[in-house]
Amino acid sequence: MADEIVPSTIGDLIAGEVMAAEFLMLLAASEDNVLMHPALMRATASSRSSTVVRVPHLGLAGTNILSSTTPGSEVANTALTVGSTDVTIAMRALRYTRDDLAGYIADGKLDAPMFARAAVISIAQTLIDLIANVTDDFTSTTGTSGVNATWNDIIDAKTTLGVANASGRMLGLLHPQQWGDLESDMLSAGVSLASVAAGSLNAGLGSFKGSWLDIDFFTSTRVPLANTSADRAGAIFTRGGVAWADAQMDDEGDPNLANLGRGCFERERQGTYLATSYIMSHAAGVSKALDGAGVSVITDA
Numbered sequence: 001m002a003d004e005i006v007p008s009t010i011g012d013l014i015a016g017e018v019m020a021a022e023f024l025m026l027l028a029a030s031e032d033n034v035l036m037h038p039a040l041m042r043a044t045a046s047s048r049s050s051t052v053v054r055v056p057h058l059g060l061a062g063t064n065i066l067s068s069t070t071p072g073s074e075v076a077n078t079a080l081t082v083g084s085t086d087v088t089i090a091m092r093a094l095r096y097t098r099d100d101l102a103g104y105i106a107d108g109k110l111d112a113p114m115f116a117r118a119a120v121i122s123i124a125q126t127l128i129d130l131i132a133n134v135t136d137d138f139t140s141t142t143g144t145s146g147v148n149a150t151w152n153d154i155i156d157a158k159t160t161l162g163v164a165n166a167s168g169r170m171l172g173l174l175h176p177q178q179w180g181d182l183e184s185d186m187l188s189a190g191v192s193l194a195s196v197a198a199g200s201l202n203a204g205l206g207s208f209k210g211s212w213l214d215i216d217f218f219t220s221t222r223v224p225l226a227n228t229s230a231d232r233a234g235a236i237f238t239r240g241g242v243a244w245a246d247a248q249m250d251d252e253g254d255p256n257l258a259n260l261g262r263g264c265f266e267r268e269r270q271g272t273y274l275a276t277s278y279i280m281s282h283a284a285g286v287s288k289a290l291d292g293a294g295v296s297v298i299t300d301a
Helices: 101-104 113-136 149-163 178-188 193-200
Strands: 041-044 052-058 081-088 088-098 170-174 209-213 216-218 231-237 242-247 257-259 264-272 276-287 294-301
Touching: 081 242, 088 101, 088 113, 101 276, 113 170, 113 231, 113 242, 113 264, 113 276, 149 170, 149 178, 149 294, 170 178, 178 231, 178 294, 257 276, 276 294
Parallel strands: 041 242, 170 216
Antiparallel strands: 052 081, 081 276, 088 276, 170 231, 209 216, 231 294, 242 276, 257 264, 264 276
């Protein structure tokens, strides 16, 4: 039969493809629950007179102990140990510019609420990235370059913190590869399948992996590389190991500027370009504080 009406003969009447009602977000780190952990110290600026927030260190509450005295002799003074950590706040920003026609044909996938959601996630991930790139630099380290992470490394880190008199909840911030190595090490140590099913290794793909050895473990792909990219540099630390600070910019009543509580989201119209820009910004800084309150975990990448 000739001249049938089939899809290939009515190309001018149909679209080359039809967009699905659903869409997929590209794979990316998006969880920020680690930022709520008590081991992360948030420093609060007492005034707006500087971009540097100074966190004092005070050597009391057990730093020194009492010495024996001699009857009739004056008790000697003990020098007070003090120090400080400076956290420098700096601006960081991310901008997307959407052409009007692109916004129209995207059919709601590139509207202001989508960019606002992206702003909240990106700001949190930036802060996690800053923290991870500070905690890789503790003087004390555990693990071996080029060798998979083991639970012996974790015990070694915990012991080091104990010897240093660190206290409080311990936070383990590791790369997913490091955590995967720990899971393998647990299995090789003889953990039964029944224990796995009960939850010993059933942490899933979320960033929080549970509390093991009284350490709250989180994973993040923001954990940096070390030793010319041969290793990953995670960390285990307690409160005092890291201090961070941020500053909230005023919206000044501008309806195009939204205060997100942590950072700002701004809409800027560029009429001559027939486009709209969405700007995300955050003023923050992170510094290592008490070096003895943390141990870097350096293991194979």
